[in-house]
Amino acid sequence: MTAVQDTPHTGAGGPGAGKVAVVSGGSKGLGRLLVERLLADGWKVATFSRSANEFVKDTLAEQPERFLWEPVDLVDRKALRSFVGGAARAFGGIDLLINNAAVLNKQELFLTASPRQVDLLLASNLAAPIALAQACARVMSNRGGGQIVNISSINAVRGYRGVAVYSATKAGLDGFSRSLARELGPLNIRVNSLVPGFFDSEMTTEVTEQNRERIARRTPLGRLADVEEIADAVLFLVSPQSSFITGQTIIVDGGITC
Template sequence: MKELAGQTALVTGGTAGIGLESARLLARHGATVIITGRSQQRGEAAVAELGAGVRFVAADLADLESVQALVRHCGDQVDIVVNNAASFPGALTVEQDVTSFESTFDTNVRGAYFLVAALAPAMLRRGHGSIVNVTSMVAFKGVPGASSYSASKAALESLTRSWAAEFGPHGVRVNSVAPGPTATAGVTAEWGDVNDELGRALPLGRTAQAAEIAEAVLFLASPRSSFVTGSTLHADGGGVAA
Protein backbone atom coordinates (compact mmCIF):
# COMPACT_ATOMS: atom_id res chain seq x y z
CA MET A 1 0.00 0.00 0.00
CA LYS A 2 1.30 3.47 -0.86
CA GLU A 3 2.20 5.37 2.30
CA LEU A 4 0.21 8.53 1.45
CA ALA A 5 -2.93 6.77 0.19
CA GLY A 6 -6.09 8.49 1.37
CA GLN A 7 -4.31 11.80 2.01
CA THR A 8 -4.69 15.07 0.15
CA ALA A 9 -1.64 17.28 -0.39
CA LEU A 10 -1.61 20.94 -1.40
CA VAL A 11 1.58 22.15 -3.11
CA THR A 12 1.74 25.89 -3.74
CA GLY A 13 3.85 26.96 -6.68
CA GLY A 14 3.43 23.43 -7.97
CA THR A 15 3.59 24.02 -11.72
CA ALA A 16 7.39 24.06 -12.06
CA GLY A 17 10.69 23.41 -10.31
CA ILE A 18 10.71 22.10 -6.75
CA GLY A 19 6.92 22.33 -6.47
CA LEU A 20 6.31 20.27 -9.59
CA GLU A 21 8.79 17.58 -8.53
CA SER A 22 7.32 17.50 -5.01
CA ALA A 23 3.82 17.06 -6.44
CA ARG A 24 5.11 14.26 -8.65
CA LEU A 25 6.60 12.37 -5.67
CA LEU A 26 3.60 12.90 -3.40
CA ALA A 27 1.26 11.60 -6.11
CA ARG A 28 3.55 8.64 -6.80
CA HIS A 29 3.31 7.70 -3.13
CA GLY A 30 -0.48 7.71 -3.17
CA ALA A 31 -1.60 11.24 -2.27
CA THR A 32 -4.30 13.14 -4.07
CA VAL A 33 -2.48 16.35 -5.01
CA ILE A 34 -3.67 19.91 -5.57
CA ILE A 35 -1.12 22.20 -7.20
CA THR A 36 -1.36 25.97 -7.43
CA GLY A 37 0.19 28.62 -9.63
CA ARG A 38 -0.69 31.92 -11.26
CA SER A 39 -0.72 30.65 -14.86
CA GLN A 40 -3.67 28.57 -16.02
CA GLN A 41 -1.70 27.40 -19.04
CA ARG A 42 1.26 26.19 -16.97
CA GLY A 43 -1.12 24.57 -14.50
CA GLU A 44 -2.90 22.61 -17.20
CA ALA A 45 0.44 21.53 -18.67
CA ALA A 46 1.63 20.35 -15.25
CA VAL A 47 -1.54 18.31 -14.67
CA ALA A 48 -1.17 16.72 -18.11
CA GLU A 49 2.41 15.78 -17.23
CA LEU A 50 1.67 14.48 -13.73
CA GLY A 51 -1.45 12.54 -14.67
CA ALA A 52 -4.35 11.18 -12.65
CA GLY A 53 -4.71 12.17 -9.03
CA VAL A 54 -3.44 15.73 -9.57
CA ARG A 55 -5.55 18.82 -10.15
CA PHE A 56 -4.71 22.49 -10.57
CA VAL A 57 -6.18 25.55 -8.87
CA ALA A 58 -5.10 28.99 -10.06
CA ALA A 59 -3.92 31.04 -7.07
CA ASP A 60 -1.65 33.98 -6.33
CA LEU A 61 -0.28 33.74 -2.80
CA ALA A 62 0.48 37.48 -2.79
CA ASP A 63 -3.27 38.18 -3.06
CA LEU A 64 -5.23 37.41 0.11
CA GLU A 65 -8.51 37.14 -1.79
CA SER A 66 -6.89 34.50 -3.99
CA VAL A 67 -5.64 32.69 -0.88
CA GLN A 68 -9.16 32.72 0.56
CA ALA A 69 -10.58 31.35 -2.69
CA LEU A 70 -7.99 28.57 -2.61
CA VAL A 71 -8.98 27.69 0.95
CA ARG A 72 -12.64 27.53 -0.05
CA HIS A 73 -11.76 25.19 -2.91
CA CYS A 74 -9.75 22.89 -0.62
CA GLY A 75 -12.29 22.83 2.16
CA ASP A 76 -11.39 20.57 5.08
CA GLN A 77 -9.69 17.88 3.04
CA VAL A 78 -6.00 18.89 3.14
CA ASP A 79 -3.66 16.66 5.16
CA ILE A 80 -0.32 17.91 3.79
CA VAL A 81 0.63 21.49 2.93
CA VAL A 82 3.83 22.27 1.04
CA ASN A 83 4.44 26.02 1.13
CA ASN A 84 6.62 26.32 -1.95
CA ALA A 85 5.28 29.34 -3.86
CA ALA A 86 7.87 32.10 -3.68
CA SER A 87 9.04 35.38 -5.10
CA PHE A 88 12.83 35.58 -5.26
CA PRO A 89 14.02 38.85 -6.80
CA GLY A 90 17.68 39.72 -6.57
CA ALA A 91 18.73 43.25 -5.63
CA LEU A 92 21.30 44.90 -3.42
CA THR A 93 19.70 46.53 -0.38
CA VAL A 94 20.55 50.06 -1.55
CA GLU A 95 18.83 49.31 -4.89
CA GLN A 96 15.77 47.45 -3.56
CA ASP A 97 12.44 48.99 -4.59
CA VAL A 98 9.45 48.94 -2.27
CA THR A 99 7.10 47.19 -4.69
CA SER A 100 9.42 44.20 -5.12
CA PHE A 101 10.09 44.05 -1.38
CA GLU A 102 6.39 44.02 -0.56
CA SER A 103 5.61 41.41 -3.21
CA THR A 104 8.30 39.12 -1.79
CA PHE A 105 6.92 39.29 1.74
CA ASP A 106 3.31 39.13 0.58
CA THR A 107 3.99 35.86 -1.25
CA ASN A 108 6.65 34.19 0.89
CA VAL A 109 5.37 35.12 4.35
CA ARG A 110 1.87 36.62 4.44
CA GLY A 111 0.39 34.24 1.88
CA ALA A 112 1.85 31.16 3.55
CA TYR A 113 0.82 32.44 7.00
CA PHE A 114 -2.85 32.93 6.21
CA LEU A 115 -3.06 29.79 4.11
CA VAL A 116 -1.85 27.73 7.06
CA ALA A 117 -4.03 29.69 9.49
CA ALA A 118 -7.08 28.71 7.43
CA LEU A 119 -6.18 25.08 6.70
CA ALA A 120 -4.69 24.07 10.05
CA PRO A 121 -7.94 23.95 12.09
CA ALA A 122 -9.25 20.95 10.13
CA MET A 123 -5.92 19.16 10.62
CA LEU A 124 -6.03 19.89 14.33
CA ARG A 125 -9.55 18.50 14.60
CA ARG A 126 -8.50 15.30 12.83
CA GLY A 127 -5.39 15.00 14.99
CA HIS A 128 -2.88 14.62 12.17
CA GLY A 129 -1.22 16.54 9.36
CA SER A 130 2.11 17.70 8.01
CA ILE A 131 3.17 21.17 6.90
CA VAL A 132 6.42 21.57 4.99
CA ASN A 133 7.80 25.05 4.38
CA VAL A 134 10.31 25.37 1.56
CA THR A 135 12.78 28.00 2.76
CA SER A 136 16.35 28.52 1.56
CA MET A 137 20.04 28.29 2.37
CA VAL A 138 20.10 32.10 2.34
CA ALA A 139 17.78 32.17 5.36
CA PHE A 140 20.91 31.51 7.45
CA LYS A 141 23.77 32.37 5.06
CA GLY A 142 24.52 35.88 3.85
CA VAL A 143 24.46 36.29 0.07
CA PRO A 144 24.79 39.72 -1.58
CA GLY A 145 21.66 40.70 -3.46
CA ALA A 146 19.39 38.33 -1.54
CA SER A 147 18.45 40.53 1.41
CA SER A 148 14.67 40.70 0.97
CA TYR A 149 14.40 37.09 -0.14
CA SER A 150 16.60 35.80 2.69
CA ALA A 151 14.69 37.83 5.28
CA SER A 152 11.39 36.42 4.03
CA LYS A 153 12.68 32.86 4.21
CA ALA A 154 14.13 33.43 7.69
CA ALA A 155 10.65 34.59 8.72
CA LEU A 156 9.17 31.38 7.31
CA GLU A 157 11.69 29.30 9.27
CA SER A 158 10.66 31.17 12.42
CA LEU A 159 7.02 30.38 11.64
CA THR A 160 8.00 26.72 11.28
CA ARG A 161 9.12 26.66 14.90
CA SER A 162 6.13 28.64 16.18
CA TRP A 163 3.64 26.47 14.31
CA ALA A 164 5.36 23.30 15.49
CA ALA A 165 4.92 24.46 19.09
CA GLU A 166 1.29 25.48 18.53
CA PHE A 167 0.13 22.50 16.47
CA GLY A 168 2.25 19.66 17.87
CA PRO A 169 -0.02 18.89 20.84
CA HIS A 170 -2.77 18.14 18.31
CA GLY A 171 -0.67 15.78 16.18
CA VAL A 172 0.23 18.18 13.36
CA ARG A 173 3.91 18.39 12.42
CA VAL A 174 5.61 21.43 10.86
CA ASN A 175 9.09 21.39 9.32
CA SER A 176 11.20 23.22 6.76
CA VAL A 177 13.34 22.16 3.83
CA ALA A 178 16.12 24.68 3.15
CA PRO A 179 17.45 24.10 -0.37
CA GLY A 180 20.76 25.36 -1.59
CA PRO A 181 21.12 26.75 -5.13
CA THR A 182 18.86 24.66 -7.35
CA ALA A 183 18.79 24.45 -11.12
CA THR A 184 15.27 25.59 -11.98
CA ALA A 185 14.07 27.79 -14.81
CA GLY A 186 12.70 30.41 -12.42
CA VAL A 187 15.93 30.77 -10.45
CA THR A 188 18.03 30.86 -13.62
CA ALA A 189 15.83 33.60 -15.06
CA GLU A 190 16.21 35.73 -11.92
CA TRP A 191 19.78 34.98 -10.82
CA GLY A 192 21.52 33.75 -13.97
CA ASP A 193 25.15 32.69 -13.55
CA VAL A 194 25.13 33.66 -9.86
CA ASN A 195 23.18 30.48 -9.07
CA ASP A 196 25.86 28.29 -10.65
CA GLU A 197 28.59 30.23 -8.86
CA LEU A 198 26.88 29.59 -5.53
CA GLY A 199 26.66 25.90 -6.41
CA ARG A 200 30.35 25.65 -7.25
CA ALA A 201 31.21 27.18 -3.87
CA LEU A 202 29.41 24.42 -1.95
CA PRO A 203 31.27 21.41 -0.53
CA LEU A 204 29.47 19.22 -3.11
CA GLY A 205 30.54 21.69 -5.79
CA ARG A 206 27.28 21.90 -7.78
CA THR A 207 23.70 23.07 -7.83
CA ALA A 208 20.86 20.71 -6.88
CA GLN A 209 18.25 19.27 -9.19
CA ALA A 210 14.66 20.02 -8.19
CA ALA A 211 13.94 16.29 -7.85
CA GLU A 212 16.63 16.03 -5.16
CA ILE A 213 14.93 18.70 -3.04
CA ALA A 214 11.56 17.00 -3.58
CA GLU A 215 12.91 13.89 -1.85
CA ALA A 216 13.48 15.97 1.29
CA VAL A 217 9.95 17.37 1.02
CA LEU A 218 8.52 13.85 0.73
CA PHE A 219 10.45 12.69 3.80
CA LEU A 220 9.08 15.49 5.98
CA ALA A 221 5.55 15.16 4.59
CA SER A 222 5.36 11.41 5.11
CA PRO A 223 5.17 9.07 8.13
CA ARG A 224 8.91 8.43 7.67
CA SER A 225 9.49 11.58 9.76
CA SER A 226 6.76 10.88 12.31
CA PHE A 227 8.85 12.10 15.28
CA VAL A 228 10.28 15.17 13.54
CA THR A 229 8.73 18.62 14.02
CA GLY A 230 10.05 22.16 14.31
CA SER A 231 13.15 21.19 12.34
CA THR A 232 14.90 22.39 9.20
CA LEU A 233 16.35 19.86 6.80
CA HIS A 234 19.29 21.55 5.05
CA ALA A 235 19.26 20.14 1.51
CA ASP A 236 22.03 22.51 0.50
CA GLY A 237 25.02 20.50 -0.67
CA GLY A 238 26.87 21.32 2.52
CA GLY A 239 26.17 25.04 2.48
CA VAL A 240 25.46 25.08 6.21
CA ALA A 241 28.95 23.62 6.80
CA ALA A 242 30.86 25.97 4.51
Protein backbone atom coordinates in the same frame (compact mmCIF):
# COMPACT_ATOMS: atom_id res chain seq x y z
CA MET B 1 -3.13 -7.26 -11.14
CA THR B 2 -2.60 -6.48 -7.44
CA ALA B 3 -2.70 -3.03 -5.90
CA VAL B 4 1.04 -3.25 -5.20
CA GLN B 5 1.79 -3.89 -8.88
CA ASP B 6 -0.42 -0.93 -9.75
CA THR B 7 1.48 1.49 -7.51
CA PRO B 8 4.20 2.84 -9.85
CA HIS B 9 1.63 3.77 -12.51
CA THR B 10 -1.47 4.93 -10.65
CA GLY B 11 -0.45 5.55 -7.06
CA ALA B 12 -3.26 3.26 -5.95
CA GLY B 13 -2.30 1.55 -2.71
CA GLY B 14 0.78 3.81 -2.32
CA PRO B 15 1.84 5.32 1.01
CA GLY B 16 -0.32 8.39 0.39
CA ALA B 17 -3.49 6.50 -0.53
CA GLY B 18 -6.51 8.30 0.93
CA LYS B 19 -4.46 11.36 1.96
CA VAL B 20 -4.77 14.90 0.70
CA ALA B 21 -1.93 17.36 0.00
CA VAL B 22 -2.04 21.07 -0.76
CA VAL B 23 1.10 22.22 -2.60
CA SER B 24 1.52 25.88 -3.52
CA GLY B 25 3.17 26.52 -6.90
CA GLY B 26 2.85 22.98 -8.24
CA SER B 27 3.15 23.81 -11.94
CA LYS B 28 6.92 24.13 -12.27
CA GLY B 29 10.26 23.44 -10.62
CA LEU B 30 10.31 21.78 -7.21
CA GLY B 31 6.53 22.15 -6.78
CA ARG B 32 5.80 20.26 -10.00
CA LEU B 33 8.14 17.43 -9.01
CA LEU B 34 6.49 17.20 -5.57
CA VAL B 35 3.04 17.04 -7.18
CA GLU B 36 4.20 14.27 -9.53
CA ARG B 37 5.76 12.24 -6.74
CA LEU B 38 2.84 12.68 -4.33
CA LEU B 39 0.39 11.59 -7.05
CA ALA B 40 2.60 8.56 -7.78
CA ASP B 41 2.48 7.72 -4.06
CA GLY B 42 -1.32 7.76 -4.09
CA TRP B 43 -2.03 11.23 -2.63
CA LYS B 44 -4.80 13.49 -3.83
CA VAL B 45 -3.14 16.82 -4.64
CA ALA B 46 -4.53 20.35 -4.82
CA THR B 47 -2.24 23.00 -6.20
CA PHE B 48 -2.34 26.51 -7.63
CA SER B 49 -0.17 28.88 -9.58
CA ARG B 50 -0.77 32.08 -11.52
CA SER B 51 -1.02 30.30 -14.86
CA ALA B 52 -1.63 26.78 -16.19
CA ASN B 53 1.09 25.13 -18.26
CA GLU B 54 1.10 21.87 -20.23
CA PHE B 55 1.90 19.87 -17.09
CA VAL B 56 -1.16 21.26 -15.30
CA LYS B 57 -3.45 20.76 -18.30
CA ASP B 58 -2.24 17.18 -18.92
CA THR B 59 -2.52 16.19 -15.25
CA LEU B 60 -6.03 17.67 -14.97
CA ALA B 61 -7.05 15.64 -18.00
CA GLU B 62 -5.36 12.42 -16.82
CA GLN B 63 -6.25 12.40 -13.11
CA PRO B 64 -9.35 14.55 -12.55
CA GLU B 65 -10.35 12.64 -9.39
CA ARG B 66 -6.99 13.11 -7.67
CA PHE B 67 -5.65 16.41 -9.01
CA LEU B 68 -7.06 19.88 -8.57
CA TRP B 69 -5.55 23.12 -9.90
CA GLU B 70 -6.78 26.71 -9.79
CA PRO B 71 -5.30 30.03 -10.89
CA VAL B 72 -4.45 31.88 -7.66
CA ASP B 73 -1.88 34.58 -6.96
CA LEU B 74 -0.04 34.40 -3.63
CA VAL B 75 -0.81 38.05 -2.95
CA ASP B 76 -4.58 37.42 -2.96
CA ARG B 77 -5.23 36.33 0.64
CA LYS B 78 -8.98 35.86 0.10
CA ALA B 79 -8.37 33.62 -2.94
CA LEU B 80 -5.87 31.54 -0.92
CA ARG B 81 -8.45 30.88 1.81
CA SER B 82 -11.11 30.07 -0.74
CA PHE B 83 -8.70 27.68 -2.54
CA VAL B 84 -8.01 25.80 0.71
CA GLY B 85 -11.76 25.59 1.48
CA GLY B 86 -12.46 24.27 -2.03
CA ALA B 87 -9.67 21.66 -1.80
CA ALA B 88 -10.92 20.43 1.59
CA ARG B 89 -14.48 20.13 0.26
CA ALA B 90 -13.42 18.41 -2.98
CA PHE B 91 -11.12 15.86 -1.32
CA GLY B 92 -12.72 15.54 2.13
CA GLY B 93 -9.96 17.13 4.24
CA ILE B 94 -6.29 18.15 4.19
CA ASP B 95 -3.39 16.12 5.64
CA LEU B 96 -0.40 18.02 4.27
CA LEU B 97 0.51 21.55 3.24
CA ILE B 98 3.74 22.21 1.36
CA ASN B 99 4.36 25.96 1.22
CA ASN B 100 6.50 25.83 -1.90
CA ALA B 101 5.62 28.83 -4.09
CA ALA B 102 7.72 31.96 -3.73
CA VAL B 103 8.86 34.86 -5.86
CA LEU B 104 12.30 36.35 -6.30
CA ASN B 105 11.60 38.28 -9.54
CA LYS B 106 15.00 39.90 -9.76
CA GLN B 107 18.03 40.29 -7.58
CA GLU B 108 18.53 43.95 -6.70
CA LEU B 109 20.53 45.99 -4.26
CA PHE B 110 18.61 46.98 -1.14
CA LEU B 111 19.40 50.72 -1.40
CA THR B 112 17.53 50.95 -4.69
CA ALA B 113 14.72 48.42 -4.04
CA SER B 114 11.29 50.00 -4.47
CA PRO B 115 8.75 49.84 -1.61
CA ARG B 116 6.45 48.01 -4.06
CA GLN B 117 9.00 45.25 -4.62
CA VAL B 118 9.61 44.94 -0.85
CA ASP B 119 5.85 44.64 -0.22
CA LEU B 120 5.47 42.07 -3.00
CA LEU B 121 8.17 39.82 -1.54
CA LEU B 122 6.77 40.10 2.00
CA ALA B 123 3.21 39.38 0.83
CA SER B 124 4.11 36.48 -1.48
CA ASN B 125 6.86 34.73 0.47
CA LEU B 126 5.80 35.30 4.08
CA ALA B 127 2.21 36.52 4.51
CA ALA B 128 0.87 34.02 1.94
CA PRO B 129 2.45 30.89 3.47
CA ILE B 130 1.24 32.06 6.90
CA ALA B 131 -2.31 32.48 5.56
CA LEU B 132 -2.18 29.06 3.88
CA ALA B 133 -0.84 27.45 7.06
CA GLN B 134 -3.66 28.92 9.12
CA ALA B 135 -6.38 27.86 6.69
CA CYS B 136 -4.94 24.33 6.31
CA ALA B 137 -4.14 23.84 10.03
CA ARG B 138 -7.77 24.62 10.91
CA VAL B 139 -8.87 21.80 8.58
CA MET B 140 -6.13 19.47 9.88
CA SER B 141 -7.09 20.08 13.50
CA ASN B 142 -10.62 18.86 12.70
CA ARG B 143 -9.15 15.73 11.15
CA GLY B 144 -6.88 14.73 14.06
CA GLY B 145 -3.54 15.98 12.71
CA GLY B 146 -1.40 16.72 9.69
CA GLN B 147 1.84 18.22 8.51
CA ILE B 148 3.19 21.49 7.18
CA VAL B 149 6.48 21.76 5.29
CA ASN B 150 7.69 25.29 4.57
CA ILE B 151 10.21 25.57 1.74
CA SER B 152 12.82 28.05 2.92
CA SER B 153 16.22 28.87 1.37
CA ILE B 154 19.89 28.94 2.30
CA ASN B 155 19.50 32.73 1.99
CA ALA B 156 17.79 32.46 5.39
CA VAL B 157 20.97 31.01 6.88
CA ARG B 158 23.79 32.84 5.04
CA GLY B 159 23.97 36.35 3.60
CA TYR B 160 24.09 36.98 -0.16
CA ARG B 161 24.14 40.33 -2.00
CA GLY B 162 20.99 41.38 -3.83
CA VAL B 163 18.50 39.22 -1.94
CA ALA B 164 18.13 40.93 1.46
CA VAL B 165 14.32 41.08 1.48
CA TYR B 166 13.91 37.59 -0.02
CA SER B 167 16.29 36.34 2.71
CA ALA B 168 14.22 38.11 5.38
CA THR B 169 11.05 36.35 4.18
CA LYS B 170 12.73 32.94 4.26
CA ALA B 171 14.27 33.53 7.70
CA GLY B 172 10.80 34.64 8.84
CA LEU B 173 9.38 31.38 7.54
CA ASP B 174 11.94 29.38 9.57
CA GLY B 175 10.98 31.24 12.77
CA PHE B 176 7.32 30.73 11.94
CA SER B 177 7.90 26.96 11.55
CA ARG B 178 9.56 26.66 14.98
CA SER B 179 6.90 28.53 16.96
CA LEU B 180 4.03 27.01 15.03
CA ALA B 181 5.41 23.53 15.75
CA ARG B 182 5.13 24.28 19.50
CA GLU B 183 1.56 25.50 19.13
CA LEU B 184 0.34 22.76 16.79
CA GLY B 185 2.27 19.78 18.21
CA PRO B 186 -0.48 19.05 20.78
CA LEU B 187 -2.93 18.91 17.84
CA ASN B 188 -0.73 16.25 16.19
CA ILE B 189 0.36 18.65 13.43
CA ARG B 190 4.06 18.60 12.60
CA VAL B 191 5.69 21.72 11.13
CA ASN B 192 9.17 21.85 9.58
CA SER B 193 11.25 24.06 7.32
CA LEU B 194 13.15 22.52 4.44
CA VAL B 195 16.10 24.62 3.31
CA PRO B 196 17.30 23.82 -0.22
CA GLY B 197 20.63 24.85 -1.67
CA PHE B 198 20.71 26.10 -5.28
CA PHE B 199 19.02 23.89 -7.88
CA ASP B 200 18.13 24.58 -11.50
CA SER B 201 14.64 26.01 -12.07
CA GLU B 202 12.96 29.06 -13.58
CA MET B 203 13.85 30.95 -10.39
CA THR B 204 17.58 30.47 -10.97
CA THR B 205 17.73 31.09 -14.76
CA GLU B 206 19.38 34.44 -14.08
CA VAL B 207 22.30 32.90 -12.18
CA THR B 208 25.28 33.37 -14.50
CA GLU B 209 27.60 30.50 -15.44
CA GLN B 210 30.35 32.26 -13.46
CA ASN B 211 28.20 32.37 -10.31
CA ARG B 212 27.11 28.77 -10.85
CA GLU B 213 30.78 27.71 -10.90
CA ARG B 214 31.47 29.81 -7.80
CA ILE B 215 28.57 28.15 -5.95
CA ALA B 216 29.84 24.69 -6.98
CA ARG B 217 33.39 25.56 -5.83
CA ARG B 218 32.12 26.70 -2.40
CA THR B 219 29.97 23.60 -1.98
CA PRO B 220 31.80 20.72 -0.26
CA LEU B 221 30.05 18.24 -2.58
CA GLY B 222 31.25 20.32 -5.56
CA ARG B 223 27.97 20.89 -7.42
CA LEU B 224 24.46 22.35 -7.32
CA ALA B 225 21.59 20.19 -6.07
CA ASP B 226 19.52 18.03 -8.36
CA VAL B 227 15.89 19.00 -7.71
CA GLU B 228 15.13 15.29 -7.12
CA GLU B 229 17.45 15.43 -4.07
CA ILE B 230 15.42 18.31 -2.61
CA ALA B 231 12.14 16.46 -3.28
CA ASP B 232 13.59 13.33 -1.60
CA ALA B 233 14.17 15.34 1.59
CA VAL B 234 10.69 16.90 1.49
CA LEU B 235 9.13 13.46 1.02
CA PHE B 236 11.17 12.13 3.93
CA LEU B 237 9.69 14.90 6.12
CA VAL B 238 6.25 13.88 4.88
CA SER B 239 6.79 10.16 5.52
CA PRO B 240 6.12 8.15 8.70
CA GLN B 241 9.93 7.72 8.97
CA SER B 242 10.08 11.33 10.24
CA SER B 243 7.15 11.00 12.66
CA PHE B 244 9.11 12.45 15.63
CA ILE B 245 10.60 15.43 13.74
CA THR B 246 8.91 18.79 14.21
CA GLY B 247 9.97 22.41 14.59
CA GLN B 248 13.20 21.75 12.70
CA THR B 249 15.07 23.46 9.90
CA ILE B 250 16.49 20.75 7.65
CA ILE B 251 19.23 21.99 5.34
CA VAL B 252 19.84 20.15 2.04
CA ASP B 253 22.63 22.11 0.38
CA GLY B 254 25.65 19.89 -0.30
CA GLY B 255 27.28 21.56 2.69
CA ILE B 256 27.57 25.14 1.35
CA THR B 257 26.34 26.60 4.66
CA CYS B 258 28.46 24.40 6.95
